Amino acid sequence: MKNLLITFILALVVTPAIAQQKTPPPPGAARPLNLPKITEKKLANGLTVVLAPLPNVPKVTTVLTFRSATTASDRQAHPGIAQIAAAVANEGTDTRTSKQIKEELRSMGGTLNLGSDADSTTMNATSLSEFSARLFDLMSDVAQHPSFPETEVKLAQENTIQQIRAGRADPGFLVNERFQKAVFGDHPYSFVVPDEKSISALTRPDLRAFVTRYYLPNASHLIVVGDIDVDRTFAEIEKAFGGWKSGTVPPDDNPPVPKREKRQIYFVDRPGSVQSAIYIGNVSIPRKDKDYFAIRTADTIYGGSFYSRLTRNIRESKGYTYSPFSNSNTRAKTGSVMTGAFVRNEVTGPTLLEIFYELDRMRVLPVTDEELSAAKEFSTGNFSVELASQQGLAGRINTVYTYDLDKNFINDFRPKIEALTAADIQKAAAKYFDTYRAAIVIVGDWEKVKDQVVPFGDVTIYDAEGNVITK
């Protein structure tokens, strides 16, 4: 081995002593943050249009959000319909076949995908900016005239069922599914995937009726970010979307979310697992709640950044896991706080112990000034980076309109973060990092880790399909 030999010779070479700077260099003068000018307009049919020029590359990035089409919409009659409608809407319109749509997108260097969640259905589309008019035309067609061809519906039903079966082998899928159910109970927010019967029962008329009822211009907004000219782009949008008929906005089907009452372990048995996939969390706050910034910042310090307490503890100090994380996820009616870690079987119990220790430490003691100031810089600095990309900016603006936030949200972000005190953080943590009523979800090999798990609470055991089982 030639390499090895040279390596040994090199190891004998001594690095010369050189003066090197011992302390971090101070920052230079801050450069100005010139936020793109955001223009809001409305079409006669009620569609809100928001335009933000960001000509970093000759592309456009758009989000069309149907605020009425949520996973709660029509859920009694047709569970899962929002998700299947979103999956099949771009597989054919009254005038375009699925293949024509895909080929048209390719010719624009474009993409167009729909997805639904608990608060809306979104159509995300991009193209080269020179083709923006054609992109808007296609988006408008998909929004208004999806034809749900029988063959496409049938294929989507079959494939969705198979994809869910495939997903049930993946610990990441299983832990998330069980976590949403544990935290949100019977609320529509607990929805992850429909069951096979619900998928199979959907028909083409159901899907068409759903779109007619819930994809409405007067309950939608279109965000366009990129290499655009505001007036010319708006004219293109008016031409493409002007004929979309408004309708009666159905009532909001999302009820309030019940609070959890006790700590409980939800164990999904996956024999043969060499790790335990752990999610721990609880119900938190709606997106518009006044505590949004405090929880967000508490989360940054606790587990939401790389230099967080959680990572320093269970990764850098103990070596239990690769990439522990936490998040504060807020939605229209409520949200969740969550901690995640994938750890080898042998340290399942010790990991639970450390997670609860770190959560409780956030509740019981104030964070240090150094931690708070670092978290503020982290949030505001990365916010600026996010706004510099078309996707990032479009996503932020979409949040403002989906959750009806103050239109100054983007400009107010920095001052609101900077105003937080250590007492604000502790108060929010004490209230929402509720370890007494936490849901503990673990996907792993029950026989191998059960002794480590039972000291932490009552256990319900499930199989991968979601059936309660006894062991």
Place this chain on the structure above:
Amino acid sequence: MRRLIVICLVMVMMLTSTVSRSPVAHAKPLNIPVVYYKLPNGLKVVISEDHMAPVVTVAVYYNVGFRLELKGRTGFAHLFEHMMFQGSANVKKFEHAKFVEANGGSLNGHTDFDYTNYFETLPSNRVELGLWLESDRMRSLDISEENLKNQQAVVSEEVRVNVLNQPYQFFEWISLWENAFTNWNNSHNGYGELSEINAATIDDVRNFFKTYYSPNNAVLTIVGDVDVNEVKKMVEKHFASIASQPLPARADLTEPPQTKEKRVSQTDKLANLPALATGYHLPPQNSADFPAMALLVQILQGDDSSRWYQRLVKEKELTLDLTGGLNYFGNEFDYTGPMIMTTRTTYKPGHTADDVIREMDAVIADIVAKGVTEKELADAKVRYRSNFYSQVEGSFGKTHLLSALALFRDDPQQINSLLTPFENVTAAQVKAAAAKYLVATNRTVIDRVPEAKAQPKSGQ
């Protein structure tokens, strides 16, 4: 705020296709400013000003990846990447992350076939912090037994979460490479066997650092809202005094030509559905066939309109998905040495791998016989250009391409003419590339089926 000026010249081309006549735009070449020079110690430096946002990315790319690991030490290049966050003379263990995040930034590192990179994106007035941090670890990495043990545990968990506890266990990378390549440097498991990751010693870490982490084996790239002249001074201050080191002779990465098709069958303890992966050896990046092959990859599997996707997922309803591309982890420019085009697809129960292969082959046979349409090729070029713009949209994407071009071609200026060879590809070249490279004797096929087990009950 300066604007990236890209004027698109729209040329209406009369195409022979019967599908439609579409305006095909040819963009004026991108104009990304590039300053490129070398320090006397051999460090390559790339600086590109971009004043769209008050942000900067600082990155160091080292010319070492999985392929240069030694036998008995699979996964070592990646384990070493972790050690680069364990402290240096003036930065304590893991404080690299603290400095970057407390200054409003984000950071990461990545180990690939042929490079390992370290990068931080920061508010642009903190650019010198990034340079100081990178210089401190390049000059004086702190290597301790305790930290090595800690990161061996962390990396072992990374391998468990991404490979060992997953259905399919990353077979479209790890198993495919092990079977498609014969030269150990190319074929071995780059994520590493747990036993070999944990066998690494402190001397291995020291030697690897000494051998590969010298300024003359690296590129330093700075992209963002900075002033070139100011940054040059900072680079001089922090990097010029780091000593260069003699570099070992490059390992032999050549791969003997494949002469027979390779077929492998595997069973999977965790998966519920069967899956198939294929790999075809690609021509070298500097060969005349390469641009045509890259567009052929686009036409075969670049998006939902592609030939394989349409055939397998839509027309024949054989498979659930289709993913893959020309370089499993990256793009056309960020590797050196032999590469395969990969494809991975989950197929439906009731079908066999042969059913899938037969349809993939039928698509190839059609291209070999009739070629691709002018419209298809023109669209593939538009798609290619659009993907390229997305890649260079942010400071990190630009940093990545510039660094790869400096590292492997010693010419980051190429970023402004990168699309040209692809724009010039003809339909005849695509057809010829299909005939030459998409043959059974040039491929490896892995069929991975679930181990027989009791059928699950349905229900929620």
